[in-house]
Amino acid sequence: MESDVRLAERLATEAGEILLALQKSSGLTGKDLGKAGDEQANTFLMRMLRAARPDDAILSEEEKDTGDRCSVRRAWIVDPLDGTREYGEGRTDWAVHVALAIDGVAIVGAVALPGLGMTLTSGSPKPLEPAGDPLRMLVSRSRPAREAVAVAETLGATLVPMGSAGAKAMAVVRGQADIYLHTGGQYEWDNCAPIAVAQAAGLHVSRVDGSPLVYNCADPYLPDLLICRMELAARVLELVKALPSA
Incomplete structure (x- = not known):
């Protein structure tokens, strides 16, 4: 079975690719583009997570929350498009979030930055750079x-x-x-x-x-x-x- 970290990374990256394609080809801009992006990325993530982890709960910004998830130890917590405004404006400072919380703790995470062509995950942490001067x-x-x-x-x-x-x-x-x-x-x-x-x-x-x-x-x-x-x-x-x- 695909590991949780690998699954999170793959889904965040693929959702980001969907969003980039929509941004380039839809002809939409601003709020209309943001709304379409939210809907398409959410549909993709929900379908893929339900297929890959049918016994886990899911909390998504774009889905109605029933509260039933609270009785489940493993909960996927996703934001299909974090930074809808920036996405609609054609900026690069937006993201896709896919995380897994177990017993209330954020254990697995993947944050795709599609505008920058990268996905950062909890499974492959980046070495820290020296602090800035000034901070x-x-x-x-x-x-x-x-x-x-x-x-x-x-x-x-x-x-x-x-x-x-x-x-x-x-x-x-x-x-x-x-x-x-x-x-x-x-x-x-x-x-x-x-x-x-x-x-x-x-x-x-x-x-x-x-x-x-x-x-x-x-x-x-x-x-x-x-x-x-x-x-x-x-x-x-x-x-x-x-x-x-x-």
Whole structure:
């Protein structure tokens, strides 16, 4: 049987190829392209996962969630198109996420970055590059989080605007940035695969209070996360804790 890591990598990559083909040939742009991409990638991933792992649960951003998955130990958590806006605009900072959580822990992850021609997985972690000087803090293109901006100012870090959550997380894995601090609200499908990949690469991953990220919960909302180099984690968590309440 194909391993879970290999399955995740193959499906994320193939879904990305479907999205690239649609982007090039459909004639659609903007929101219409994003909607079509979400639908096509989700249809593909759901069909393939149900065939390959019929006994596992699946949580997808594009599927109605019944909650029945919570009684199953193994749950695939997928985002067929993370960064719909960036995809519709023809940018490269969008991703496909395929992850497997077992007993609430992100064990397997694959994040395809089709616009960059690569898929990063928990099975083949990339060696970490040296930290930047100055440090580089990833933030949303449109809504930089107050907490991230404040921490960056204290650390003297440069802000790096970027699109999807997966693209941001993989920028840290790839050595393009040092810290991804997010406090603006996400869901499990936004970060389960990126967390599995980042953790396998030797990065710190947690909620912004230092607690672990737990998956396959009845409520899939995950309000915040921190992905950063291990040597920066304690300082970043300390700075977040010291921030005044909004």
